Amino acid sequence: MTGIPDLNDPRYLDEIGWFLYHEKYGRDRFGGSYEAERRAYSRLLLEEVVGCLGQDAKWMDDKTVVSIGCGCTGDLAAFPAAGKIAVDPLLFVYQKLEMLIDDEVGSRTVYLSAGAENLPLLDDDIDLVICRNALDHTPAPAAVVREISRILRPHGALFVSVDIGGAPTPDEPTVFSVESLCALLGLNFEINMLAQRESPHSMGRLRSVRLLARKKIPASPRLDKAAILQAYEARL
Secondary structure, eight states, X not given: OOSOOOTTSHHHHHHXXXXXXXXXXXXXXXXXXXXXXXXXXXXXXXXXXXXXXXXXXGGGXXXXXXXXXXXXXXXXXXXXXXXXXXXXXXXXXXXXXXXXOOOSSSSOOEEEOSOTTSOOSOTTOEEEEEEESOGGGSSOHHHXXXXXXXXXXXXXXXXXXXXXXXXXXXXXXXOOOHHHHHHHHTTTEEEEEEEEESSOSSTTOOEEEEEXXXXXXXXXXXXXXXHHHHHHHHHO
16 A cells, blocks of 8 residues: 555554554553554564474574564564565555564564465465464455465475454454365465464454464466577567
């Protein structure tokens, strides 16, 4: 998304307003500045993700990581990864509101203000995708999952943290059950781990799940290099 969306639209107002509210009033755990809290949450996310992978933080050193639906939370600020890409359709707004934070380790995060339904990234190029509290925020989760599968390397890892149950809202239009979530991901991924948590990310949801999956290896279409060259030479 380019430019500023209509902030009277509840879908966008609810997303952006949540961060503005917590910037003003703080959150619930760490105290201090909102920036310090977001860095602390990034460290917790890193610990959780590498734990699910059965690795430690050093595993990230030569990896490229994508965070889907990052908001302005600085998801990857504490990740010591060689490449870090954060994707969210409202990142342009968060930049203009001066809410993005600097990285504390690893490479500098590249921010893409774009929807995850059509990622401007190459096929088979990413080692790890993190989709934390984002998949139910999109009206087209199947398209997002296909794009995640497309950009991941063969056997690349996907970490999903998403709420279960409740009712649709303007900024959370998709409602998952554990069964529907597994069915959606199972089209493109082998699910290696699934854990249920009592605490949801958002009010109005019943609980949340954490899931680690590995990309299945599809039959990848290939361009005919010789045919393209032959067609070009025929024009000379």
